[in-house]
Amino acid sequence: xxAAEALLIVAASEQSADLYYATRFLAPDAxxxxxxxxxxxxxxxxxEIDRAKEQSSADEIISYSSxxxxxxKKTGGPVGMAGVLDHFYxxxxxxxxxVPPSFPVAMADALREKGYSLTAGKEPFFxxxxxxxxxxxxxxxxxxxxxxxxxxxxxxLITQSEIHGDELWLRGRPLTSELVRKTMHLxxxxxxxxxxxxxxxxxxxxxxxxxxxxxxLKAHWPIVLDVFPVSTRSHYYAxxxxxxxxxxxxxxxxxxxxxxxxxxxxxxGMLKPGVDGKAAHDAILKHFExxxxxxxLIDGRMQGFFHGTGHGLGLEIHEAPRVGGVSDxxxxxxxxxxxxxxxxxxxxGIRIEDDVLITKTGCEILSTFPRVFELG
Amino acid sequence: xxAAEALLIVAASEQSADLYYATRFLAPDAxxxxxxxxxxxxxxxxxEIDRAKEQSSADEIISYSSxxxxxxKKTGGPVGMAGVLDHFYxxxxxxxxxVPPSFPVAMADALREKGYSLTAGKEPFFxxxxxxxxxxxxxxxxxxxxxxxxxxxxxxLITQSEIHGDELWLRGRPLTSELVRKTMHLxxxxxxxxxxxxxxxxxxxxxxxxxxxxxxLKAHWPIVLDVFPVSTRSHYYAxxxxxxxxxxxxxxxxxxxxxxxxxxxxxxGMLKPGVDGKAAHDAILKHFExxxxxxxLIDGRMQGFFHGTGHGLGLEIHEAPRVGGVSDxxxxxxxxxxxxxxxxxxxxGIRIEDDVLITKTGCEILSTFPRVFELG
Numbered sequence: 001x002x003a004a005e006a007l008l009i010v011a012a013s014e015q016s017a018d019l020y021y022a023t024r025f026l027a028p029d030a031x032x033x034x035x036x037x038x039x040x041x042x043x044x045x046x047x048e049i050d051r052a053k054e055q056s057s058a059d060e061i062i063s064y065s066s067x068x069x070x071x072x073k074k075t076g077g078p079v080g081m082a083g084v085l086d087h088f089y090x091x092x093x094x095x096x097x098x099v100p101p102s103f104p105v106a107m108a109d110a111l112r113e114k115g116y117s118l119t120a121g122k123e124p125f126f127x128x129x130x131x132x133x134x135x136x137x138x139x140x141x142x143x144x145x146x147x148x149x150x151x152x153x154x155x156x157l158i159t160q161s162e163i164h165g166d167e168l169w170l171r172g173r174p175l176t177s178e179l180v181r182k183t184m185h186l187x188x189x190x191x192x193x194x195x196x197x198x199x200x201x202x203x204x205x206x207x208x209x210x211x212x213x214x215x216x217l218k219a220h221w222p223i224v225l226d227v228f229p230v231s232t233r234s235h236y237y238a239x240x241x242x243x244x245x246x247x248x249x250x251x252x253x254x255x256x257x258x259x260x261x262x263x264x265x266x267x268x269g270m271l272k273p274g275v276d277g278k279a280a281h282d283a284i285l286k287h288f289e290x291x292x293x294x295x296x297l298i299d300g301r302m303q304g305f306f307h308g309t310g311h312g313l314g315l316e317i318h319e320a321p322r323v324g325g326v327s328d329x330x331x332x333x334x335x336x337x338x339x340x341x342x343x344x345x346x347x348x349g350i351r352i353e354d355d356v357l358i359t360k361t362g363c364e365i366l367s368t369f370p371r372v373f374e375l376g
Numbered sequence: 377x378x379a380a381e382a383l384l385i386v387a388a389s390e391q392s393a394d395l396y397y398a399t400r401f402l403a404p405d406a407x408x409x410x411x412x413x414x415x416x417x418x419x420x421x422x423x424e425i426d427r428a429k430e431q432s433s434a435d436e437i438i439s440y441s442s443x444x445x446x447x448x449k450k451t452g453g454p455v456g457m458a459g460v461l462d463h464f465y466x467x468x469x470x471x472x473x474x475v476p477p478s479f480p481v482a483m484a485d486a487l488r489e490k491g492y493s494l495t496a497g498k499e500p501f502f503x504x505x506x507x508x509x510x511x512x513x514x515x516x517x518x519x520x521x522x523x524x525x526x527x528x529x530x531x532x533l534i535t536q537s538e539i540h541g542d543e544l545w546l547r548g549r550p551l552t553s554e555l556v557r558k559t560m561h562l563x564x565x566x567x568x569x570x571x572x573x574x575x576x577x578x579x580x581x582x583x584x585x586x587x588x589x590x591x592x593l594k595a596h597w598p599i600v601l602d603v604f605p606v607s608t609r610s611h612y613y614a615x616x617x618x619x620x621x622x623x624x625x626x627x628x629x630x631x632x633x634x635x636x637x638x639x640x641x642x643x644x645g646m647l648k649p650g651v652d653g654k655a656a657h658d659a660i661l662k663h664f665e666x667x668x669x670x671x672x673l674i675d676g677r678m679q680g681f682f683h684g685t686g687h688g689l690g691l692e693i694h695e696a697p698r699v700g701g702v703s704d705x706x707x708x709x710x711x712x713x714x715x716x717x718x719x720x721x722x723x724x725g726i727r728i729e730d731d732v733l734i735t736k737t738g739c740e741i742l743s744t745f746p747r748v749f750e751l752g
Contacts, residue, residue, distance in 0.1 A: 014573075015391055026573070027586065028573070028586075028693065028694065029694060046678045046682045046683075047585060047586060047678075047682060047683045048586060049678065050584055050677055050678060051584050051586055051587055099481060101480055101481065101482030101483070102480045102481075102482070103480065103481045103482075104477055104478045104479065104480075104481065104496075105475060105477065105478075105479045105480065105481045105484040105494075105496045106477030106478070106479075106496035107477070108481040108484070109496060118481075120480075120481045120482035120485060182565070185565060186562070186565065189558070189561060189562065189565065194570070194572055196570055196608060197390075197402075197404070208426055208427050209423060210403065210404075210423065210424060210427055211427055232572060301426055302422045302423075302425065302426060306422045306423060307422075307423045317404065318404065318405060
């Protein structure tokens with residue numbers, strides 16, 4: 001029997017998008033997926049085997065405990081997961097194994113010790129995951145719809161608020177990041193979408209792009225709403241950001257908003273198959289620099305535009321390709337975010353983010369929510 | 377300079393409870409944590425460095441991009457994460473590295489290639505994570521409270537339902553798993569808890585312990601409610617299951633319920649420091665067997681009691697120790713679930729789950745929700 005090569009993933013598919021992609025089976029605990037000559041095989045615990053038979057897209061499903069009993073009979077001693085795999089691979093003539101870069105080192109070491117040639121592949125482990133099929137694009141569009149509905153509820157709340165001193169108040173109380181976040185989460189839950197760490201950050205909090213925001217929202221300062229739920233039906237993400245202000249924004253904030261919008265348009269004009277995402281990112285940075293909006297350490301804090309322009313979107317919120325400081329050539333069918341931002345301690349944070357599909361000749365903006373800055 | 381040993385974790389703390397435990401810093405993308413001579417060091421991207429300085433419990437926070445620039449000057453070529461780590465470890469005299477078993481094999485291989493001795497530790501990587509401090513127990517209690525409130529809303533809905541044929545109806549429509557699940561999710565969201573894949577499974581669906589349930593709920597058959605949210609404030613989980621029936625349960629289901637309750641009591645009586653969780657698990661299995669409730673393949677399906685009795689609970693929903701088929705000696709301060717179950721295709725599924733704290737002399741049941749089976 002010629003030595004076959006196997007792909008191997010050991011992970012919980014709730015945490016591994018590669019594994020969910022390969023199996024369409026969602027489980028909270030680690031299980032074994034291996035592919036030999038294009039044939040998808042699952043080795044499942046007693047707890048999950050019947051559900052896997054019903055729900056997964058695998059070609060063959062084998063009982064972990066049966067393999068373990070067989071292996072124990074041979075060796076006489078206790079048999080762990082590497083021993084179970086060893087027993088199984090021997091029956092299939094497998095000698096070399098290809099794993100994702102994130103494969104657990106302890107399991108890799110155990111298999112190498114048993115004589116297997118094990119090599120880590122590159123991300124993305126399934127490059128075809130980057131290129132979305134029509135049903136995947138449709139799933140992303142559906143999550144985008146739920147995301148936009150949630151952003152609308154947030155903007156409605158903030159529009160209804162009144163300015164008391166330098167704070168926004170609603171129905172006699174300060175309007176907080178927490179309340180706006182919870183209102184959006186409820187809206188998304190109604191659409192079978194799960195959101196966490198949704199960003200509602202105003203004032204200086206918005207200068208930190210990953211600060212989720214807390215406490216009373218400030219009048220006259222930009223408020224960043226960055227919303228990125230996953231659909232509990234399809235498991236595909238969306239990721240949209242709007243920045244709005246209630247009251248009178250500073251001249252600098254207004255110019256920053258215009259800059260960031262222009263940055264988006266630069267990317268929309270450039271993104272198409274064969275183009276390097278880095279070129280779009282560099283063009284935006286250059287546009288900002290040329291207009292006096294520098295990036296780097298200022299007064300000991302990172303300011304300007306110090307994150308990537310965008311990232312792939314799908315079964316993960318951040319996946320390949322990247323549109324940022326590292327080269328990555330775009331392909332038709334990829335879905336990426338376009339989210340330039342500018343952050344300065346004297347004016348706050350501005351970020352605008354839309355999701356685009358790379359088409360044959362350019363890109364199609366999938367998100368349609370209006371970009372408004374100053375609320376009435 | 378003597379060669380130091382470093383602990384190293386490279387992960388996204390939103391996915392790695394070990395990393396969150398060590399840093400108290402939540403981030404969606406992978407970052408570097410290393411501990412040298414007890415000193416906790418973070419190496420952070422420009423995007424996260426300022427938030428890490430504010431929020432993390434690290435002793436030292438270093439800029440990834442600064443290290444990368446220094447390393448590039450030395451080597452002249454591009455420098456990836458392993459190169460950045462190599463540059464950093466050289467300045468600190470580190471030659472050997474200890475990583476968690478789940479550490480990514482590609483990064484491990486890259487560091488070994490650069491001459492480091494890298495060894496994978498065992499789970500749990502931080503054994504002290506198993507033993508909960510009083511503030512951690514308090515956090516779990518708070519999540520338990522939210523979980524119990526949600527179970528109450530579910531049981532209220534099912535109690536209010538009426539029996540139409542063999543289905544439960546509420547307000548003129550079938551009462552579905554989906555509606556009960558959504559009602560519980562809304563309740564938990566109100567308590568700042570995030571739940572997904574909450575199980576509301578009746579009829580034959582409940583025979584598969586991880587089937588989340590779908591469609592109209594059945595009268596006269598047991599309905600499993602297994603609820604395991606995480607607090608978005610504290611990040612600690614709870615995990616509670618109740619099984620109820622609306623209508624007239626079969627005699628077999630009633631006996632199964634009594635068996636499972638007795639199984640719980642067997643565990644409550646045995647769990648204390650120094651006891652092997654496996655002994656409690658085996659005692660429950662034996663009790664079931666003795667009363668005619670066998671476990672194994674029946675008609676090609678796993679039936680009986682074919683999952684563990686319990687698992688540790690904390691920053692992860694499933695963590696060490698286990699109370700199941702593998703030996704694991706309990707310690708004071710651990711929090712574990714006690715969740716025996718019985719599943720037969722001719723009677724449905726029954727599972728009852730509570731969360732207990734191992735005390736000096738026994739265990740304290742943290743969950744207080746009443747165990748009712750037949751609803752009025």
